[in-house]
Amino acid sequence: MNIWTTAWGSDHPLGQLEGKPLGEDTLEIMLGPKNRVGARYFQLTLRDRSGNASQPLLLALYNSGPYPSYNWIEVIKLARNIVFPERDVTLSETDLHSLFRYLADLIPPGGHIMVEYESAEWAETRLSIGCGIPAVATPLGSMLFRVGCGLAFKDWHFAEGGSEGPRKLQGYKALHEDHRLARAAEMAAELRSFLCRETPPSCRHLWEAARDRTVQILNTLSTDHPSLAVAGKKK
DSSP states (O other): OOOOEEOTTOOSGGGGGTTOEETTEEEEEEEEEEOTTSOEEEEEEEEOTTSOBOOOSEEEEEEOOSSGGGOEEEEEEEOSEEEOSSOEEEOOHHHHHHHHHHHHHTSOTTOEEEEEOOSGGGHHHHHHHHTTOOGGGSHHHHHHHHTTOOSSEEEEOOTTOGGGOSOEEEEEOOSSHHHHHHHHHHHHHHHHHHHHSOOOGGGHHHHHHHHHHHHHHHHHHTTTOGGGOOSOOOO
């Protein structure tokens, strides 16, 4: 029996993803079974202008509930190299940002997105966290910040593995505007401290990239707190 069903015409919140543009193609969503805690599996594929469907580009879980912490999406698997019957497509950074923006828009205030970073897709994030770089300054963390799910982070780093699954980064949405503004100042303090730290020789290339992202994030935060803007970065 096929346990996956189309979301077309469904009143499920995930049905909002159906038909969203991604590059030159559009998203299609399939709803799967629920896991042991009641979260719904779903997968996304692409359909091109000729009507050809791709192999899945994303497998994830969706959960909702009455309290902020009950509302989340967990990205289990993401493929940036998408295979169609007659062509292959690689998701650009713009495509990736659009995809996660769609996911973030499904999360209400106080909810969160979790994304695994064990796979090759997120190798730089995994190495950056291992080098002591703040989560928000990693490729994955900075993207979650840009789509509105990076108010704060939790690093699910389970050395024992097992039922907890792979290591993942969890990014939170603000509960309300005052919460967002207060957390922005805390994040800025953390990032300014990072800019002042001496670069470990073994992590130089990762730290240089992270410092570039840090300056961009601080200047974004300065929209609400002008004093947080920075002109450059420490070498």
